[in-house]
Amino acid sequence: MSPRARTAYRCTDCGAEFPKWAGRCEQCGEWNTLAEEPVAVAAPTGKGKSAKRALGHAALAHGGVAARATLLRDVVGGEADRWRTGIAEFDFVLGGGVVPGSVVLVGGEPGIGKSTLLLQVAAQLDAMGRAALYVSGEESPLQVRLRADRLGADAGRVSLLSETRLETIIATALAAQPAAIVVDSIQTVFTQDLEGAPGNVGQVRECAARLMRLAKETGITVLLVGHVTKGGGIAGPKTLEHIVDTVLYFEGEGALDHRILRATKNRFGSVDEIGVFRMTQQGLEAVANPSELFLGDRTSTASGSAVTALLEGTRPVLVEVQALAAKAGYGTPQRVSTGYDGRRLSLLLAVLDKRAGVSFAPLDVFLNVVGGVRMGEPAGDLAVAAALASSVHDRSLPRDAVFLGEVGLGGEIRPVSQAERRLAEAARMGMTRAWLSERSVPRKPPRGLEVIPVRTVGELFERAFA
Numbered sequence: 183m184s185p186r187a188r189t190a191y192r193c194t195d196c197g198a199e200f201p202k203w204a205g206r207c208e209q210c211g212e213w214n215t216l217a218e219e220p221v222a223v224a225a226p227t228g229k230g231k232s233a234k235r236a237l238g239h240a241a242l243a244h245g246g247v248a249a250r251a252t253l254l255r256d257v258v259g260g261e262a263d264r265w266r267t268g269i270a271e272f273d274f275v276l277g278g279g280v281v282p283g284s285v286v287l288v289g290g291e292p293g294i295g296k297s298t299l300l301l302q303v304a305a306q307l308d309a310m311g312r313a314a315l316y317v318s319g320e321e322s323p324l325q326v327r328l329r330a331d332r333l334g335a336d337a338g339r340v341s342l343l344s345e346t347r348l349e350t351i352i353a354t355a356l357a358a359q360p361a362a363i364v365v366d367s368i369q370t371v372f373t374q375d376l377e378g379a380p381g382n383v384g385q386v387r388e389c390a391a392r393l394m395r396l397a398k399e400t401g402i403t404v405l406l407v408g409h410v411t412k413g414g415g416i417a418g419p420k421t422l423e424h425i426v427d428t429v430l431y432f433e434g435e436g437a438l439d440h441r442i443l444r445a446t447k448n449r450f451g452s453v454d455e456i457g458v459f460r461m462t463q464q465g466l467e468a469v470a471n472p473s474e475l476f477l478g479d480r481t482s483t484a485s486g487s488a489v490t491a492l493l494e495g496t497r498p499v500l501v502e503v504q505a506l507a508a509k510a511g512y513g514t515p516q517r518v519s520t521g522y523d524g525r526r527l528s529l530l531l532a533v534l535d536k537r538a539g540v541s542f543a544p545l546d547v548f549l550n551v552v553g554g555v556r557m558g559e560p561a562g563d564l565a566v567a568a569a570l571a572s573s574v575h576d577r578s579l580p581r582d583a584v585f586l587g588e589v590g591l592g593g594e595i596r597p598v599s600q601a602e603r604r605l606a607e608a609a610r611m612g613m614t615r616a617w618l619s620e621r622s623v624p625r626k627p628p629r630g631l632e633v634i635p636v637r638t639v640g641e642l643f644e645r646a647f648a
Contacts, residue, residue, distance in 0.1 A: 191216040192383040197419040212413075219376070219384035264450075265361075265403075268306040271459060271468040272299070274497075275430060275443050277451020280307075280362070283401040284450065285394050287368075287423065289408040289416040290432030295441055296407050297321075298465055299432065300364045301330060303405065305337035312361035315354070319346040319370030319380075333465040346380060348373040348389050352396055360402060365393065367407035369417055381409075383419045390425045423447060434461075435554045440475060441466065442554070445495070455495030473500040473611050476553040480581070486573030489584045489613070490565035491604035492557060498600075498607035500584065502552040503562065505569035507545045515544065521551030522566065523558075530567055530589060537593025538640040540571055560588035561598040564617065567639050568646065575647055584608040586618040593638045597622040605631060617642060 191200045194217050198209035206213050264279030273279045276286070280303075290296045304314035318326050323344050330337035341358065345351055348371050355363055365371060371389045372380040379385070390406070397404045406426065409417040416423060423429050427449045434441035443457040458469040469475050477500055480487065486505040491498050503522075510516070519527045527549055534540045549566065551557050557566075564587035572579050586604055588596040598604070601622040608616055609628035616627075620635040627633045636642045 189218055191218055192419065193217075194383050194417065194419070197383065197421060217378070217382045217384075219378055219382060265307065265310075265312060267303050268310070269303060269466075269468055270470065271443065271457030272303060275445050275455045275457040276428065277448060277455075280403055281427070281450045282361070282403055283397050284428065285390075285397050285404045285406065285426040286428040286430065287406045287408050287416065287426040288430045288432060289410050291410060291434075294432050294434055295459075295461060295466055296432050297366050298329060298333070299443075299459070300366065300405050300407060301326070301337055301340070302333055302465055304340045304362065304364050305330070305333065307362050308339050309336065313341065313358070314362045314364065315341045315343060315358060315360040316364045316366070317343045317345060317351055318366050319344075320367060332463065346370050346372060348392060352392065355396065355402060356400070359400075362403040362405060363393075364405045365407065367409055368393075368422070369409045381417070386417075387419050387421055387425075390422050394425050433554070438554055440469065440553070452495055456497065456499075472497075473607060476501045476555065477611065480552075483578060485576050485578045486569050488565040488569040488572065488579055489608075490557075490562040491584055491586060491608055492555070492559060492562060493600055493604065498604045499555070500607060500611055500613075501555050501557070501562075503557075503565045503569045504550045504552060505566070505573045506548040507542060507570060507573040508548075510544055510546045515542070516546040516548070518547070519549040521554065521556050522549050522562075526560075526563075527566070529591075530563060530570070533589055533591060533593055534567060534570060534639060537638065538567075538571070538643055540574055540643070542570070542574070545574070559598075560596075561586055561604075563587060563589040564595060564639075564642070568617070568642065571643050571647070577647055579646065580615060582613050583615040583617065584613045586616060586622065587636075588619075589639060593640060595619040595636055595638060595642070605633070617646070 191203050193207040193210060194215045196210040198207060200216060203216050207215050264281055266279045267273055288296050288300060304316050307314045323342055326342055343354055368386060368390055369381040372385050373388055376384050376388055393404050396402060411417050429447040431444045431446060432441060433444060439461050441459045441461060445453050445455045447453060458472040458475060459466040460469055480502050488503050489500055490503060491500050517527060531542045535542060565585040567589055568579060568585050586598050588598060590596055597619040602624045605616055606628050609631040614630060615632045615634060617634050617636055620637060623633050623635050
């Protein structure tokens with residue numbers, strides 16, 4: 183019996199499937215995210231041998247042919263050479279350059295610069311003799327041309343296709359045989375083989391899967407632009423991120439001129455690498471020294487400021503932590519943090535009160551990680567504690583000091599990973615003192631950097647504010 187079509191409802195945020203429509207997804211809790219899409223019902227099967235026979239008949243009916251498997255030791259060939267785009271930060275996040283035949287997904291907020299970045303990548307590839315095809319499903323050719331005219335790189339030789347139909351895009355790519363295709367965006371592309379508007383779960387998943395097959399079978403690199411939801415995740419089914427080889431998030435605050443490109447998945451390199459760009463009138467410019475960017479406006483006179491060294495993938499980056507503790511104007515003190523987990527902040531406040539005798543009960547506490555950086559690792563706890571105590575005592579910390587360490591519930595300072603690399607970056611940026619755990623002290627500290635071991639936050643405050 184041939185499969186018959188039926189209808190199901192799938193959540194556009196988490197991909198959960200339901201037999202009927204509902205206002206709220208039971209899996210992720212989001213409202214109005216269930217979209218209708220056609221699915222196929224498998225042919226009924228029996229048990230035991232009858233089940234195997236029915237399964238085999240169904241496979242043959244759909245054109246299935248038994249294939250011969252290959253032993254891994256018989257697979258020959260080597261890793262393909264990566265393509266350098268000339269955009270150093272983009273190549274760094276990818277792990278050394280673009281891999282031929284890979285599929286890269288770039289997501290980010292509207293207006294953050296995704297289209298500008300990939301248009302620059304296409305222009306650089308074309309300048310190096312690798313033809314690029316830019317497929318625009320959101321903007322007219324004139325709009326893309328106006329953006330290209332503002333870029334420092336010459337994008338005039340990049341082929342442009344204003345199309346949203348998947349079959350036309352693939353046919354054009356097969357005829358032109360470019361080295362890379364940029365699809366802006368995957369949520370605007372649709373295939374006529376499926377019902378539903380562009381952007382729904384079924385369309386996004388099927389179009390991404392076919393573009394992936396195009397990349398693997400022809401060696402054409404596919405760069406996709408992805409929209410994000412209000413929660414910050416890439417719109418569409420979660421399987422979209424599983425299909426592609428690399429997932430990059432383009433982040434940044436609207437009021438700041440720099441952007442951060444972060445890898446959350448990379449089959450050809452390490453994850454959690456970041457690349458920093460500055461938005462200019464000529465497009466995006468790579469920032470070779472992110473530490474200098476994040477510490478450029480730091481002053482030595484204000485209290486509540488401390489510096490730490492975060493490890494973003496394999497790159498150490500110095501960032502400034504600012505804290506402000508002021509008398510609460512209302513009954514319940516406020517706890518506001520930007521770039522730092524709010525629950526972690528509450529934990530540190532309790533530790534400082536219990537273990538170091540610094541009470542924040544009657545005070546409003548505001549914490550900010552400068553530059554829009556997210557502090558996701560505990561190595562910055564010591565800098566946060568030092569900045570908070572500096573604000574309470576209204577005494578500034580040394581401008582040339584860096585603080586490294588995780589703060590435990592007992593007030594102890596725990597070691598951090600790869601302390602040598604962090605200290606080397608601190609010394610390169612002109613730091614002369616480093617406060618860290620006793621177990622993190624390297625055998626040979628960098629030249630010109632005094633390493634000061636501490637065991638508890640109480641000891642740190644006694645020595646820093648003596």
